[in-house]
Amino acid sequence: MTETRPQLRVYDDTRALFHLPEGVIYLDGNSLGALPLGAAERVARTITAEWGEDLIRAWNTAGWYVQPRRVGDRIARLIGAEPGSVMMGDTLSLKVYQALAAALDMVPERRVILSDTGNFPTDLYMAEGLITTLGRGHALRLVAPEAIEDALTEEVAVLYITEVDYRTGRKHDMAGLTAKAHALGIVTVWDLAHSAGALPVDLAGAGADFAAGCTYKYLNGGPGAPAFLYVAPRHAERARAALSGWMGHAKPFAFDLGYRPAGGVERMRVGTPPVLALAALEASLDIWDRVDIAEVRARSIALCDLFIAEVERRCPSLRLVTPRDPASRGSQVSFAFEGGYAAMQALIAQGVIGDFRAPDIMRFGFTPLYIGEVEVVRAAEILEAIIRDEVWRRPEFAVVNAVT
Amino acid sequence: MTETRPQLRVYDDTRALFHLPEGVIYLDGNSLGALPLGAAERVARTITAEWGEDLIRAWNTAGWYVQPRRVGDRIARLIGAEPGSVMMGDTLSLKVYQALAAALDMVPERRVILSDTGNFPTDLYMAEGLITTLGRGHALRLVAPEAIEDALTEEVAVLYITEVDYRTGRKHDMAGLTAKAHALGIVTVWDLAHSAGALPVDLAGAGADFAAGCTYKYLNGGPGAPAFLYVAPRHAERARAALSGWMGHAKPFAFDLGYRPAGGVERMRVGTPPVLALAALEASLDIWDRVDIAEVRARSIALCDLFIAEVERRCPSLRLVTPRDPASRGSQVSFAFEGGYAAMQALIAQGVIGDFRAPDIMRFGFTPLYIGEVEVVRAAEILEAIIRDEVWRRPEFAVVNAVT
Numbered sequence: 001m002t003e004t005r006p007q008l009r010v011y012d013d014t015r016a017l018f019h020l021p022e023g024v025i026y027l028d029g030n031s032l033g034a035l036p037l038g039a040a041e042r043v044a045r046t047i048t049a050e051w052g053e054d055l056i057r058a059w060n061t062a063g064w065y066v067q068p069r070r071v072g073d074r075i076a077r078l079i080g081a082e083p084g085s086v087m088m089g090d091t092l093s094l095k096v097y098q099a100l101a102a103a104l105d106m107v108p109e110r111r112v113i114l115s116d117t118g119n120f121p122t123d124l125y126m127a128e129g130l131i132t133t134l135g136r137g138h139a140l141r142l143v144a145p146e147a148i149e150d151a152l153t154e155e156v157a158v159l160y161i162t163e164v165d166y167r168t169g170r171k172h173d174m175a176g177l178t179a180k181a182h183a184l185g186i187v188t189v190w191d192l193a194h195s196a197g198a199l200p201v202d203l204a205g206a207g208a209d210f211a212a213g214c215t216y217k218y219l220n221g222g223p224g225a226p227a228f229l230y231v232a233p234r235h236a237e238r239a240r241a242a243l244s245g246w247m248g249h250a251k252p253f254a255f256d257l258g259y260r261p262a263g264g265v266e267r268m269r270v271g272t273p274p275v276l277a278l279a280a281l282e283a284s285l286d287i288w289d290r291v292d293i294a295e296v297r298a299r300s301i302a303l304c305d306l307f308i309a310e311v312e313r314r315c316p317s318l319r320l321v322t323p324r325d326p327a328s329r330g331s332q333v334s335f336a337f338e339g340g341y342a343a344m345q346a347l348i349a350q351g352v353i354g355d356f357r358a359p360d361i362m363r364f365g366f367t368p369l370y371i372g373e374v375e376v377v378r379a380a381e382i383l384e385a386i387i388r389d390e391v392w393r394r395p396e397f398a399v400v401n402a403v404t
Numbered sequence: 405m406t407e408t409r410p411q412l413r414v415y416d417d418t419r420a421l422f423h424l425p426e427g428v429i430y431l432d433g434n435s436l437g438a439l440p441l442g443a444a445e446r447v448a449r450t451i452t453a454e455w456g457e458d459l460i461r462a463w464n465t466a467g468w469y470v471q472p473r474r475v476g477d478r479i480a481r482l483i484g485a486e487p488g489s490v491m492m493g494d495t496l497s498l499k500v501y502q503a504l505a506a507a508l509d510m511v512p513e514r515r516v517i518l519s520d521t522g523n524f525p526t527d528l529y530m531a532e533g534l535i536t537t538l539g540r541g542h543a544l545r546l547v548a549p550e551a552i553e554d555a556l557t558e559e560v561a562v563l564y565i566t567e568v569d570y571r572t573g574r575k576h577d578m579a580g581l582t583a584k585a586h587a588l589g590i591v592t593v594w595d596l597a598h599s600a601g602a603l604p605v606d607l608a609g610a611g612a613d614f615a616a617g618c619t620y621k622y623l624n625g626g627p628g629a630p631a632f633l634y635v636a637p638r639h640a641e642r643a644r645a646a647l648s649g650w651m652g653h654a655k656p657f658a659f660d661l662g663y664r665p666a667g668g669v670e671r672m673r674v675g676t677p678p679v680l681a682l683a684a685l686e687a688s689l690d691i692w693d694r695v696d697i698a699e700v701r702a703r704s705i706a707l708c709d710l711f712i713a714e715v716e717r718r719c720p721s722l723r724l725v726t727p728r729d730p731a732s733r734g735s736q737v738s739f740a741f742e743g744g745y746a747a748m749q750a751l752i753a754q755g756v757i758g759d760f761r762a763p764d765i766m767r768f769g770f771t772p773l774y775i776g777e778v779e780v781v782r783a784a785e786i787l788e789a790i791i792r793d794e795v796w797r798r799p800e801f802a803v804v805n806a807v808t
Contacts, residue, residue: 021459064628
C-alpha cells in the first residue's frame, strides 16, 4: 500500500507512468489497458528474487499465499466493496459462474435467470453450461437492456447483468435495479468488466449481492490478468462454492479427504493463484492506490463528451449508439457505421487504435490515466479524413482477419 | 519449436540452464520447479515488446490467441498425447473438473465416481462440488490406492485418479487400469500432476480418455503456471464443455448470444488465457523440447535409488513409504518419521529443501534436469546429522507455521 504517498493528478501525473508506443493514439484501453512502466520490473523481481531465490519458501516469504486477498482489498477500494470481500483469481468467465451458482443456491424455489442482450456473451454461455449441469429446468431469460427493469418479477431467481454494455457503453442503474430486485426477492450478480477503473462503483452502497470483473481493461493488469469476485459480507459465510478447490478449503494444508469451505470470500479461491499475473497487476495498482476514481470519472466524461462533439461535427454519417447523458454511460463511445470494420482497420493503420464489434459498431475507450484532450481531437481528425476521403473503401481494409 | 537444435544431455547440459540459490540443495521441484534462466527475459519480452508496443494487436501479432493450443502441443510430446489434443489454461482444479464433468456426461446411466485416498484432495473437493451441482445422486467412492483395481465394477461411471501419489510417490499402472476400466464401460480421468516431466507418460498408448496436469512442478513453469487438459481425439468432438466460456465457442468474436462449442479440445478453453504465465512456461519448454524424457526417467530412478540407499543406511529410524520398485513409483521419495515436520524444518534451515505432508511424511522430489548425485549424497549426510544429533528436537523447529 502507498497510502502515505501523495495523490496523483489524473493524466498530468499519471501519463508518464505508462508506456505508449510512438505514433499511437490508444483508444482501446477498454479491451487491454496500456502497460504501467513499473510492471516489467515488478514481474522480474517476482521471477528472479522470489521464484529464483526463495523457491517454494516464497509462498510464505513473498506472501504469495495471501496475495489474492491482499490484491482483492486493493480492488475493493475502487468498487466500493467492504475490506475482505473481494478475492482474486481465474478468469471473469469462471468468477461469474461461481457467483451465479452461489446466487441460484440462495433462491432454490425459482427457476429464471434474468439477463439482457447487452450482457457479454461469455456470461450467457457460462450460464447455459451451469443450467445444463444443474439439470433442474432453469431458464435464461434475455430481454433488451432497456426492458430489464420491467422484467424483474417474482418469478426471477437471479438478476445477472453487466453494468456497462461492452458494445454501446450504456450503463445500468445498479442501485435502482438492485433495490427493485431485492424488493421482489431476487439476488443480483453484477459484471463489472467495463466499470472497474472506469467509473466509481458502490457495491456496498447499492447493496449488491455478488459482482465480478476483470483487471486487464481499465485496471491495466496486463493480458490475461486475473479476475475478481465480490461476495457481500452478509452472504459470505453461507455462499456455496460450486468450484470447491483446495485453496478455498478451511484447512488447505491439512489435506483432508472431505471438503469444508473456508470462512467468507476465501472459499471462492479455487486452485493455485497466478503469482506472476498478480505481480503485474500490483504494479498497476501502485498507481490506482494514489488516484481518486471521482477525478477519473470527471475526466472520462469530459473526454467522451469531446469525442462525441468532434465526431458528430466531422462525420455526420456515423451514428452515436452510446447514451448522450454521461450518467447513463461508461467510459467508451461507440458509433454505428456501415463500413465500420473497414474504417476501424484504416484508423488502426494510421495509429488510432479502437476496435470493432459486429455488426457495425466502432468502439472507442477513454482511459484518462493516459489519454488526454489532444489525442481525442487528433483521433477525430484522422477519422474525419478516413470517412471524408473514403479511405475505408480501399481493398486492404476489407479483409476480416482480426482477433481483437 | 527447436527441433533442429541439438538434444541436451540431462543434467550435464541442463543444470546450467536453471538458477538455483547458493547453498541450497533443492529437493522440492515436485512442488515448485526451479527457475529456468530464460524465463525472466522471455516474460520481460512479452511485457515490454508485446503488451507495451503491440497492445491489443498482440493477440494476433504475438500469437497470444493461439498460444494455449501451441503450448499444449509442446506438452503433448511429453505425455504421449496426439497433436491438437492438449489445451492450456486455468488451474488443475478446474481442468479435472472439466474432465470429470465431460466424463460423467458420457456414462449418464451410472452414478459412481471411483477414486482413491491417495488422490490429491482438490480433485476430491472439485468432484464433491460437481456432484452437488449435478444433484443427481452421484457418489464419490474412495478406496485405498492398492484396492483400486478390484474396485472397478460395472457400477462405476468414471475412474478418477492421480497416477503418482503426491504423498508416497506410488505410481498406478495407467495402461492396465485403463484397459480394465474400458472393458467394464468405465471412462478414465487421469491427474498427471506428479507425472508430467517426471516420467514418460503414454496417454495415447494407454487409451486414456481424459487427463489433466499442472506445469509448475516438474515442468518448471513458475508459481501459478497454467494447467493442461487432454481429451482423447475420439471424444473431443462430443465432449461436453461444462465450463462453457467464450474462448471455447465456435465463433468467439461473432459475439452470438447462444453457445456453440468449438471443434475438438478448443472447446475446453474458458476465458482469456494467462499470457504472462504462458510466456514463462514457454521458456521452460525451450529446454524440455530438447530433452529425452526416457533419459530423464533413467536419471530419476538412479537418483531415487541412491537417496533411498543413503538414507536407509544412515537413518534407520526413517521408514520408506515409497515403493522400492522403480516401476511402481514416480520421481519422489518419501519417508515416514514421527518428528518429520521438525526434521524437515531443520533440513530447510541447513539448505536442504524438501517438504512435509501430514501426518508424518518427509517428501523429497528428484528433478534430474538440475539435481545430480552429489546433491543427493550431501542431502543424505545432512539428514543423517539432524537425526543422529536430534537437531530436530530443538524448539525452533517445532512451530507449525508453514504454507508449503
